[in-house]
Amino acid sequence: PAMLSFASRCHVFCTFVCTLASLPWLEAAQEEEACPADAPCAAAAAFSRPCREVLEVVERGSKGMWKRTTPALIVGAAGWDSSLFGRDRLRSEFGSRRVKVFSPAQAALMAGQTSRVHPLNVLLKKIEDPRNSLYVFDKGFFENGAGSATRVPDWMSMTGAERFLTMGGPSSGTQFHSHGAAFLTLFAGQKRWYLHPPGQFPNASVRTLHRPVSVFEAEVLPGLAEGNAPIACVQQAGETVFVPDAWAHATTNVDETIGVAWQLTTVTTDICKHGKDYMCLFQEFSSAAVLKPSLQPSRYRELFEQAKELTNGFPAGFLRHLGPYWKAAASDAIAVFKEQRGKVFEFLKAAKRKSDEAVLGAALMKALVDVMFTATKNAKKASALLAPAAKKVPEAGICVPLAQLLAKEQRWKEVVEHLER
Secondary structure (H helix, E strand, O other): OOOOOHHHHHHHHHHHHHHHHOOOOOHHHHHHHOOOOOOOOHHHHHOOOEHHHHOEEEOOOOOOHHHOOOOEEEEOOOOOOHHHHOHHHHHHHHOOOEEEEEOOOHHHHOOOOOOOEEEHHHHHHHOOOOOOOOEEEEOHHHHOOHHHHOOOOHHHOOOOOEEEEEEEOOOOEEEEEOOOOEEEEEEEOEEEEEEEOOOOOOHHHHHHOOOOHHHHHHHOHHHOOOOOOOEEEEEEOOEEEEEOOOOEEEEEEOOOEEEEEEEOOOOOOOHHHOOOOHHHHHHHHHHHOOOOOOOHHHHHHHHHHHHHHHOOOOOHHHHHHHHHHHHHOHHHHHHHHHHHHHHHHHHHHHOOOOOHHHHHHHHHHHHHHHHHHHHHOOHHHHHHHHHHHHHHOHHHOOHHHHHHHHHHOOOHHHHHHHHOO
């Protein structure tokens, strides 16, 4: 369709032609003509081997699985009640349940925070349209009733882990990020994985973290040297992928998928001992918050300079740390805030309406507004900053937060207008 971005069209085309290429009577011709070596989609095709051929295959129920330091694949029934995750049952029993929805880069950059929620029955309809690269990653689904029907398999036991419903259409997924040990079981569809060991996330990949994974596949992956290329494979329905603690990973759906993730949120590995990469910098930001107050200003100043250098001046994933920086050194943090406010505004202005970039830009502006309002309690300035984003991207889910700010100013007519959008 004409509305698809170039990267999305290439991803869909590559998936199609490389499926044809697997047929014996077309194999040779398609390898030469349909996906030439210099085409942007060639990299994704080269990384489409099944996970059972790439990862170590282990038996279900292996003790201490979550302590592994390398990825693995568990084949066969993982032990979840898979009948719960069929489309018909989700629609009939949980259709009114509202779940969190993300654009491809949003979940990783925003640490799982989003203002967008959709009823499941609406979402199931939306993801049938390939133009909607919507991705669900929601733990509330299990906290609000469905949890009683989905007991965690005994062999996956991890103290402190949480369940997440994961679902999305073709080309949806999430950009590179890291967390504690995790299992992801797929009940339907195919999911492509990219994985890097702790401390070995390439700087070249950082520049597309605010874009869909398809852009990474088209613009970065072909140029990565062999030593910097990720482990990559495609997971099939009925399989479980294990991701060790602190491994950076990204996923993109080859087609519509439904699954469940069981994971620890907090990384326990000292990533920086393995290498000074983007994920290491995240850990250093977290460590800055527990320093003595007198040491925090200079440390935050140093870290934000590193973040800007690493991200070509747009440290979108680190904006969440402006809050503690503001508390430690208000004048320094305000300078960074104003600089990044301009960057986000330009990013949002350049984004096409209804695009993934527009939704991400609105979410980033909301993050900046939250930082400013928490520090200043100035609802007038906060609403003025958020209003243009809500006008351009009402589907980003920020009309309600804007209405709440307007209510503090008793601007009731505008409150109603935004609640009705």
